[in-house]
Amino acid sequence: MRIGIVCHPSIGGSGLIATQLGIGLARKGHDIHFICRERPFKLDKLEPNIHLHLVEEINYPLFEHPLYTFALTAKIVEVAQKHHLDVVHAHYSIPHSLCCFLAEEISQYKFATITTIHGTDVTVVGQDRPLYPLNEFSINKSTKVTTVSKFQRDYIHANFNITNHIDVINNFIDMDVFTPHKKSSAVRQTLAEPDEKILMHISNFREVKNTKAVIAAFHLVQSKIKSRLVLLGSGPDIDAMKEMASDLGIIDKINFMGNITHVESLLPNADCVIQPSYHESFSMVVLEAMASAVPTVSSNVDGIPEVAIHGETGYLADPDDVVSMAGFVIDIMSNDKLQHRMGQNGRARAMQKFSWDAKVEQYLSCYQAALLEHRKSILTLEKDKKSL
Numbered sequence: 008m009r010i011g012i013v014c015h016p017s018i019g020g021s022g023l024i025a026t027q028l029g030i031g032l033a034r035k036g037h038d039i040h041f042i043c044r045e046r047p048f049k050l051d052k053l054e055p056n057i058h059l060h061l062v063e064e065i066n067y068p069l070f071e072h073p074l075y076t077f078a079l080t081a082k083i084v085e086v087a088q089k090h091h092l093d094v095v096h097a098h099y100s101i102p103h104s105l106c107c108f109l110a111e112e113i114s115q116y117k118f119a120t121i122t123t124i125h126g127t128d129v130t131v132v133g134q135d136r137p138l139y140p141l142n143e144f145s146i147n148k149s150t151k152v153t154t155v156s157k158f159q160r161d162y163i164h165a166n167f168n169i170t171n172h173i174d175v176i177n178n179f180i181d182m183d184v185f186t187p188h189k190k191s192s193a194v195r196q197t198l199a200e201p202d203e204k205i206l207m208h209i210s211n212f213r214e215v216k217n218t219k220a221v222i223a224a225f226h227l228v229q230s231k232i233k234s235r236l237v238l239l240g241s242g243p244d245i246d247a248m249k250e251m252a253s254d255l256g257i258i259d260k261i262n263f264m265g266n267i268t269h270v271e272s273l274l275p276n277a278d279c280v281i282q283p284s285y286h287e288s289f290s291m292v293v294l295e296a297m298a299s300a301v302p303t304v305s306s307n308v309d310g311i312p313e314v315a316i317h318g319e320t321g322y323l324a325d326p327d328d329v330v331s332m333a334g335f336v337i338d339i340m341s342n343d344k345l346q347h348r349m350g351q352n353g354r355a356r357a358m359q360k361f362s363w364d365a366k367v368e369q370y371l372s373c374y375q376a377a378l379l380e381h382r383k384s385i386l387t388l389e390k391d392k393k394s395l
């Protein structure tokens with residue numbers, strides 16, 4: 008198949024899944040065309056059947072902002088016509104789903120469209136009043152719609168008037184990239200003292216990630232266990248976190264690492280990962296930790312309980328219950344056997360439920376069904392035209 012993939016290239020779960028999917032499909036012999044503003048952060052190298060089409064900004068003195076949505080639509084039309092794409096897959100509905108719909112309407116060469124809803128595209132950004140009808144319209148116009156957890160599917164049905172069937176295809180992971188084998192004493196040494204335990208948090212440091220709870224929980228943890236907090240990523244909450252850590256007198260026990268594109272080299276060195284998010288359709292970070300055999304302490308919201316299992320792969324708690332979360336981290340960090348068992352359970356679960364190959368196959372079946380449906384609807388349209 009000739010497949011177009013549209014995604015946000017910046018660090019984040021939706022871009023990561025889109026990229027992994029494209030690479031997986033290419034390995035199965037399909038022709039993959041990424042259509043993005045920049046090279047996706049995890050697309051390290053292009054194979055002969057992986058192509059990257061960059062969306063050029065439209066800048067003109069009349070426009071105060073570059074017209075990304077128009078530029079992307081135009082690029083999808085160009086790539087679809089030139090490379091005869093069978094399907095175009097939009098990751099993150101805003102604005103990608105609408106751009107795909109418009110491109111298909113405009114293009115001489117017809118293709119099926121798939122939208123994968125990743126989370127904040129319907130929970131936070133997508134609920135924005137002016138955007139809401141555009142989002143709902145474009146999701147309904149997609150030939151097929153998928154999302155990443157059962158929670159997210161139910162949420163969409165409860166909050167949007169969606170007439171399409173929504174397939175749940177869980178996110179997935181490359182178990183060879185995220186692996187405990189990458190644990191390295193040389194790398195660990197750069198993060199913490201040998202007698203310090205490492206608590207890690209990875210995010211884009213936004214309100215939804217409940218970053219204050221990370222500092223508050225660590226404050227309690229470090230009073231009981233010699234430890235260090237390692238923060239991977241960056242975002243608008245970083246300054247407030249620094250201020251809070253200074254006020255609590257723990258700033259020198261925290262490493263602010265900034266954006267890291269290859270978290271897989273640092274993550275296996277953590278003793279525990281903490282993710283207290285208020286919303287999380289799935290949580291790739293929790294899955295990455297599990298694959299790396301690192302126990303997680305996370306909130307119990309949204310799709311997280313479909314990924315991590317309380318008492319097995321780590322612990323889950325209410326996002327505002329900092330005392331319980333800190334207690335769980337302390338339990339894990341003070342009991343090597345428990346830490347090891349939970350880490351192994353996490354890796355086994357990641358392997359069994361969220362392995363790459365099965366999910367790539369699921370997406371392929373979805374594309375094939377979309378293609379059939381799309382061809383049928385074109386035939387019906389042509390028949391209707393003739394009979395007029």
Ligand code: GMT
Nearest residue numbers: 019020021125126286287288289290291
């Ligand atoms: O969490 C974010 O703010 C980023 C967002 C994204 O687009 O990368 O993450 C969402 O999609 C990921 C991949 O499907 C999920 O693992 C995250 O849970 C989801 N984030 C939220 O729902 C808040």
